[in-house]
Amino acid sequence: MAMTRQALPIVWLFCQLSACLSAVVPDVGSAVSISSRQALNAALEAGPNRRMGFLSEANFNTMAPVLSKKVVPVYFTDTEELYKAVTSEDVLAALISGVPNKTMFSAFSSDLVSPRSFQMMPGSTTNDLMHAVDAAVVRTHNGGDLLRVAEANPPFEVTEVHTCRSLEPAKVPFPIASTATGLLKDVLDKKRLRVLAYGTPADKPDWKQDGNYEVDPPVGFWPEYMAAFMKEFRAAYGNDIQLERVWMKAGGTDMVLNGSIHMTEPYYIYENLHNGTLKKWSHKFSCVVMGYEQQFFSKRRAKVITDAVTSDAQCAAALKTCEDKQLMNRITTREELNSKLESGGNVKMGFLSQANFLSVQSMLSTKVEPVIFLSKPQLYEAVVNGSLRAALISGVPDRTNFTVFSTDVISPRAFQTMPGDRSVDLLKALDAVIVRTHNAGELLAAATANPPFQAVEVHTCRADNPGAVPFPAASTATGLLKDVLDSKKLRVLASGTPDNYPNWGQDGNYKATPMTGFWPDYMEFFMTRFRAEYGIDIVLERVWQTGTAGTEMVLNGTVHMTEPYYIYETLYKDLPKKWSHEFSCVVMGYQQNFFALKPAMDFTAAGPTCDYQLAACQGNTAQINGTKPTTKQPLNSNVVFGLPSTTSAARSHQATFLLAGAVALAVEALLH
Numbered sequence: 001m002a003m004t005r006q007a008l009p010i011v012w013l014f015c016q017l018s019a020c021l022s023a024v025v026p027d028v029g030s031a032v033s034i035s036s037r038q039a040l041n042a043a044l045e046a047g048p049n050r051r052m053g054f055l056s057e058a059n060f061n062t063m064a065p066v067l068s069k070k071v072v073p074v075y076f077t078d079t080e081e082l083y084k085a086v087t088s089e090d091v092l093a094a095l096i097s098g099v100p101n102k103t104m105f106s107a108f109s110s111d112l113v114s115p116r117s118f119q120m121m122p123g124s125t126t127n128d129l130m131h132a133v134d135a136a137v138v139r140t141h142n143g144g145d146l147l148r149v150a151e152a153n154p155p156f157e158v159t160e161v162h163t164c165r166s167l168e169p170a171k172v173p174f175p176i177a178s179t180a181t182g183l184l185k186d187v188l189d190k191k192r193l194r195v196l197a198y199g200t201p202a203d204k205p206d207w208k209q210d211g212n213y214e215v216d217p218p219v220g221f222w223p224e225y226m227a228a229f230m231k232e233f234r235a236a237y238g239n240d241i242q243l244e245r246v247w248m249k250a251g252g253t254d255m256v257l258n259g260s261i262h263m264t265e266p267y268y269i270y271e272n273l274h275n276g277t278l279k280k281w282s283h284k285f286s287c288v289v290m291g292y293e294q295q296f297f298s299k300r301r302a303k304v305i306t307d308a309v310t311s312d313a314q315c316a317a318a319l320k321t322c323e324d325k326q327l328m329n330r331i332t333t334r335e336e337l338n339s340k341l342e343s344g345g346n347v348k349m350g351f352l353s354q355a356n357f358l359s360v361q362s363m364l365s366t367k368v369e370p371v372i373f374l375s376k377p378q379l380y381e382a383v384v385n386g387s388l389r390a391a392l393i394s395g396v397p398d399r400t401n402f403t404v405f406s407t408d409v410i411s412p413r414a415f416q417t418m419p420g421d422r423s424v425d426l427l428k429a430l431d432a433v434i435v436r437t438h439n440a441g442e443l444l445a446a447a448t449a450n451p452p453f454q455a456v457e458v459h460t461c462r463a464d465n466p467g468a469v470p471f472p473a474a475s476t477a478t479g480l481l482k483d484v485l486d487s488k489k490l491r492v493l494a495s496g497t498p499d500n501y502p503n504w505g506q507d508g509n510y511k512a513t514p515m516t517g518f519w520p521d522y523m524e525f526f527m528t529r530f531r532a533e534y535g536i537d538i539v540l541e542r543v544w545q546t547g548t549a550g551t552e553m554v555l556n557g558t559v560h561m562t563e564p565y566y567i568y569e570t571l572y573k574d575l576p577k578k579w580s581h582e583f584s585c586v587v588m589g590y591q592q593n594f595f596a597l598k599p600a601m602d603f604t605a606a607g608p609t610c611d612y613q614l615a616a617c618q619g620n621t622a623q624i625n626g627t628k629p630t631t632k633q634p635l636n637s638n639v640v641f642g643l644p645s646t647t648s649a650a651r652s653h654q655a656t657f658l659l660a661g662a663v664a665l666a667v668e669a670l671l672h
């Protein structure tokens with residue numbers, strides 16, 4: 001799912017014979033290949049072609065929130081037809097489950113991610129097993145198992161979505177076997193872990209690279225991930241613990257919910273419904289294992305420059321060869337970066353802190369050599385002068401001179417509350433608002449209004465019909481929600497102090513009057529919906545705190561909840577927050593970017609004929625002369641992705657969302 005998130009720099013033209021010759025001065029609007037969701041939305045806004053291809057209305061409905069409202073969906077019955085429609089440009093772009101053929105098409109992220117995790121029954125019976133599973137998941141993440149298993153099963157692509165993260169696994173301990181209770185005790189006594197697997201014993205699924213269970217042993221991403229998971233589990237509890245897959249299609253979920261099956265396989269969808277309401281309200285979830293991200297794709301353009309400017313076929317051929325070489329040197333995805341690191345040469349990458357490196361290390365080739373820089377200008381310079389292969393930055397580097405691509409590591413953000421009965425109604429109300437803001441495209445609206453902010457939609461809740469996610473009735477509200485409604489005040493923990501509000505640029509400037517940026521705008525959308533349900537006189541009161549006092553006030557209910565930008569995956573008192581807090585549906589995710597030097601590929605400026613251009617190309621060995629990266633906004637040098645502090649707020653400047661792959665939609669249709 002790593003894909004280019006910037007428009008291609010050069011003149012990619014569709015060469016339809018006669019059009020080739022008139023293409024020297026490109027019509028940028030129509031000629032530039034679409035390679036990001038932002039570019040796609042701009043093209044949809046501009047028209048005239050606003051058609052996009054989908055294989056079902058359900059697929060379109062899933063994607064609609066991240067697309068311009070001007071989109072005209074067109075439905076196709078099979079993938080071949082869809083490919084043809086993209087090639088003939090009957091449609092501007094399309095969506096399929098899984099990974100489109102990247103030789104033929106320009107594929108790019110939908111910024112919509114479907115997280116997957118182990119799922120269990122609610123209640124205290126699962127507490128110990130949940131902690132044990134979380135402990136094993138964190139260890140597979142830290143051990144790089146996701147990358148290893150994904151790379152062993154091409155074209156599988158994985159996105160890391162972290163609802164738990166600790167560089168010190170000791171802070172996510174396995175419960176002690178001798179005092180284990182509930183389901184964990186049952187697993188250890190009987191020496192077997194019973195896992196709900198989707199299929200029947202006579203008809204096991206073959207999801208290709210995602211997992212082929214028809215062969216013994218099964219192969220593919222999920223079976224191999226489970227092997228890595230079991231290795232951690234057995235290291236803690238004994239090599240004699242068996243994994244027992246219970247193959248069921250219908251009825252399996254009910255057996256998970258009464259504990260007769262310990263948990264689901266990790267590929268079960270998080271965000272869908274069970275018996276008409278959000279699974280989040282009936283199931284418990286392990287740390288997210290990974291996310292599926294859907295990809296849009298559009299026609300890959302043939303590049304044409306030379307025919308129009310020279311009659312010298314030999315020069316034209318040489319120029320093309322040279323340009324192709326430049327193209328080969330481009331790094332526009334994490335997969336390309338890793339293959340370049342693997343193949344040797346320059347393996348140095350730049351980071352602004354060791355913590356930043358560690359936050360993405362599991363997604364990088366083990367050959368990488370991190371170099372820590374103290375300042376951003378030096379980091380840019382070292383990429384420009386070629387001493388670094390690539391670098392990581394918070395925020396959005398200048399895309400004119402750099403290729404910018406996803407780390408595929410996502411930090412989800414959600415409102416956070418105290419655990420227990422008192423927060424149940426408030427959380428349901430929050431979830432009801434969040435699902436409605438998602439469905440109405442309000443994340444896209446808030447992000448678009450605050451460039452270059454980018455949000456990834458990570459869905460732990462999703463319902464096309466918001467009726468499935470009702471607001472609790474005001475008259476029977478309990479706990480924190482009742483307190484909000486009685487006092488007419490929603491008290492929200494905000495990161496800062498009353499005499500020094502934060503200014504995070506496009507993420508949120510709380511010093512301005514009125515406040516500006518993504519998060520204040522999102523909270524406007526949020527409050528509009530909250531007030532529409534519970535009364536226009538409800539006041540949002542920000543309680544400004546830094547340090548742990550604020551978190552304590554959330555955990556004892558004197559503050560109702562945190563702002564939605566608080567990090568999900570960090571620790572509180574040296575243990576995962578997931579073990580001490582409750583979380584609303586994920587609002588969105590931040591995704592960090594790598595960047596690399598973008599080799600020049602358009603040499604038309606060098607002169608009017610091929611000779612000049614060839615000379616410029618051959619002299620230009622992937623170097624950009626005198627590049628001065630300009631950052632559109634000052635970036636904090638202390639930016640660390642997923643700060644480990646308990647109250648760390650949104651510090652990364654680039655937000656991203658999460659979606660689903662080949663297995664995802666196929667399974668989604670079936671798992672309820």
Ligand SMILES: *[C@@H]1O[C@H](CO)[C@@H](O)[C@H](O)[C@H]1NC(C)=O
Binds near residue numbers: 101102103104
């Ligand atoms: C992708 O398309 C190219 C060109 O049509 C073809 O050669 C290649 O086999 C295709 N790859 C896959 C994985 O289908």
Ligand SMILES: *[C@@H]1O[C@H](CO)[C@@H](O)[C@H](O)[C@H]1NC(C)=O
Binds near residue numbers: 251254255258260
């Ligand atoms: C759990 O649910 C299944 C399916 O509804 C049922 O057959 C089984 O008896 C139940 N087991 C327990 C322990 O309640």
Ligand SMILES: *[C@@H]1O[C@H](CO)[C@@H](O)[C@H](O)[C@H]1NC(C)=O
Binds near residue numbers: 275276
């Ligand atoms: C499904 O939900 C309905 C109410 O919406 C409830 O009556 C029923 O018991 C639920 N079924 C299961 C299996 O939980």
Ligand SMILES: *[C@@H]1O[C@H](CO)[C@@H](O)[C@H](O)[C@H]1NC(C)=O
Binds near residue numbers: 381386387
């Ligand atoms: C490249 O730039 C970095 C950062 O300014 C500097 O430390 C390094 O010496 C430069 N290397 C070359 C080969 O110019």
Ligand SMILES: *[C@@H]1O[C@H](CO)[C@@H](O)[C@H](O)[C@H]1NC(C)=O
Binds near residue numbers: 549552553556558
């Ligand atoms: C909640 O925690 C805060 C901060 O620790 C404390 O000042 C306050 O007294 C606590 N309130 C209650 C009701 O426990």
Ligand SMILES: *[C@@H]1O[C@H](CO)[C@@H](O)[C@H](O)[C@H]1NC(C)=O
Binds near residue numbers: 620625
């Ligand atoms: C960079 O610019 C200098 C001075 O303008 C020039 O001599 C040199 O050839 C250029 N290098 C490249 C790689 O274009």
Ligand SMILES: *[C@@H]1O[C@H](CO)[C@@H](O)[C@H](O)[C@H]1NC(C)=O
Binds near residue numbers: 398625626630
């Ligand atoms: C990108 O590099 C070119 C060539 O060196 C330079 O002219 C331009 O100013 C740079 N763009 C930005 C935004 O820094």
